[in-house]
Amino acid sequence: MLSTIDVRKFNTLIEINTLINSNYTDVRSLLTQILESATRLTEGEASSLLLVDKAAGKLYFEIALGSKSKDVKKFSLNIGEGIAGWVAQHNTSLKINDVESDKRHLSDISKSIGFPTSTMLAVPMRIKDECVGVIELINKKDGRHFSDDDLQWLEIFANQAALAVQNARSFEKAREEIHFLQDQIQTDRGYHTLIAKSPIILEKLEIIDRVAKTDSSVLILGESGVGKELFAEQLHLRSARNAGPFVRVNCAALPEGLLESELFGHVKGAFTDAVQNRRGRFEIADGGTIFLDEIGDLPLKLQAKLLRVIQQRSFEKVGSSDSITVDVRILAATNRDIEKLVETGEFRSDLYYRLNVLPIYIPPLRQRPEDIPELASFFLRKFGRETKKQFDGFSDEALEAIISYSWPGNIRELENAVERACVIGKDRYIQAQDLLLKHSAYGGTSSPDGKNLKTALTVFKKHFIRKALEENSWNQTETAKALDIQRTYLSRLIKELEIVSPKE
Numbered sequence: 001m002l003s004t005i006d007v008r009k010f011n012t013l014i015e016i017n018t019l020i021n022s023n024y025t026d027v028r029s030l031l032t033q034i035l036e037s038a039t040r041l042t043e044g045e046a047s048s049l050l051l052v053d054k055a056a057g058k059l060y061f062e063i064a065l066g067s068k069s070k071d072v073k074k075f076s077l078n079i080g081e082g083i084a085g086w087v088a089q090h091n092t093s094l095k096i097n098d099v100e101s102d103k104r105h106l107s108d109i110s111k112s113i114g115f116p117t118s119t120m121l122a123v124p125m126r127i128k129d130e131c132v133g134v135i136e137l138i139n140k141k142d143g144r145h146f147s148d149d150d151l152q153w154l155e156i157f158a159n160q161a162a163l164a165v166q167n168a169r170s171f172e173k174a175r176e177e178i179h180f181l182q183d184q185i186q187t188d189r190g191y192h193t194l195i196a197k198s199p200i201i202l203e204k205l206e207i208i209d210r211v212a213k214t215d216s217s218v219l220i221l222g223e224s225g226v227g228k229e230l231f232a233e234q235l236h237l238r239s240a241r242n243a244g245p246f247v248r249v250n251c252a253a254l255p256e257g258l259l260e261s262e263l264f265g266h267v268k269g270a271f272t273d274a275v276q277n278r279r280g281r282f283e284i285a286d287g288g289t290i291f292l293d294e295i296g297d298l299p300l301k302l303q304a305k306l307l308r309v310i311q312q313r314s315f316e317k318v319g320s321s322d323s324i325t326v327d328v329r330i331l332a333a334t335n336r337d338i339e340k341l342v343e344t345g346e347f348r349s350d351l352y353y354r355l356n357v358l359p360i361y362i363p364p365l366r367q368r369p370e371d372i373p374e375l376a377s378f379f380l381r382k383f384g385r386e387t388k389k390q391f392d393g394f395s396d397e398a399l400e401a402i403i404s405y406s407w408p409g410n411i412r413e414l415e416n417a418v419e420r421a422c423v424i425g426k427d428r429y430i431q432a433q434d435l436l437l438k439h440s441a442y443g444g445t446s447s448p449d450g451k452n453l454k455t456a457l458t459v460f461k462k463h464f465i466r467k468a469l470e471e472n473s474w475n476q477t478e479t480a481k482a483l484d485i486q487r488t489y490l491s492r493l494i495k496e497l498e499i500v501s502p503k504e
Helices: 004-020 027-041 082-090 107-113 148-188 199-212 228-237 256-264 300-312 338-343 349-355 371-387 396-404 410-424 453-471 476-483 487-496
Strands: 044-053 058-065 076-078 094-096 120-127 130-140 218-221 246-250 289-293 314-316 323-325 329-334 358-361
Touching: 004 027, 004 148, 027 044, 027 058, 027 130, 027 148, 027 476, 044 082, 058 082, 058 130, 076 082, 082 094, 082 120, 082 130, 094 148, 120 148, 130 148, 199 228, 199 358, 218 228, 228 246, 228 289, 228 329, 256 300, 300 314, 300 349, 338 349, 371 396, 371 410, 396 410, 396 453, 453 476, 453 487, 476 487
Parallel strands: 218 329, 218 358, 246 289, 289 329
Antiparallel strands: 044 058, 044 130, 058 076, 094 120, 120 130, 314 323
């Protein structure tokens, strides 16, 4: 017959197994719960769960509980180093009731954090007999020794943790494959994936939803690199023309003579190299949408011809007097001050008013900080796959650097920074120095645009807490447990940071 404590342990195991076999996707919270249960039921003062990185030959502290938990997580171990490293290397459990006299003990960490270790249990987490991590319990309460019974129970908890890791890896792999295939489908169709989390961009997408239903011209404004082309794509994809062609033209990329032929086509013999008739982009876009990027660089002569296309839906090919009629919606974009160009006579006012029927301004990345971590994670998955490296994310310092930086080159610069970090990064997590941000707090002077570290940390905390709330279905009690803070403190942070649930 089971003793009282055995019944408690058994019930705890059932609860955890139920979670593991459910659609419980927050693996870190689940591992924390497993470690908390193991620590409580074997009466340890502190505990850690370390995961093995085979490529780096290291063990990293994934979860740590106890009074020095934050300090412990700054360290990593080589496989074979210390008691946990020995367990990982030999895939064998250890029960040590006189740690100081054990030669495998790495006393540097204990001394550094000021937490003396006297007794310890350390057991491997196994997937198909391979050690993927180690759970260690430190110092049984009241100066007592750990028993064989404690060791056996911890091994059972370690098996549960390994199963949770296995399920999480399978789920993550499947999710990445789905994301990759979705992105690939978009790419194969010639479109990009749009990442949007910030309220300001979600609001823009709501406007685009309404605007897409019309055939009016749209002028998209914003700095270079903010993703104006992606919003043009969304206007097309959400319109009734989405089955038709989406044709892109960069008006700044070609000289005037070639640009006219590119836009409107030419007939054989129109000029020296015109050896055959050629369809222009407007003709190709018939029944769909044409996107004229960098419209501010369009020469005045072509501005007059474009105005006629907008007004009459007709034009002549270069070298021909025959009119061609097309059914095309025109989207245009520029990063220049087009109103100033109108004032100086560099851009026709009548064309400007025709294009500016429905203007949409895309804010720079520095004004939409909620998008930055999401975009960085998207690019990390993309370039991790391309460089054939496995990254688990960004270190806290790297994420703070990303959020505090002003991104003068916007999304294009962020993408380049993450790609660069993936090429040179060596750890499980991208480090701040891998990003090579010249003006961030981690690579140079204070960040531009007057954003100090305090502001950056506030933005980081807001995003971090919001993400934790989302992962726990906005349940504050569960979120507080996952964040290892008091529920009352979490409630205060939510109020201070003005975090609003989507249900409210």
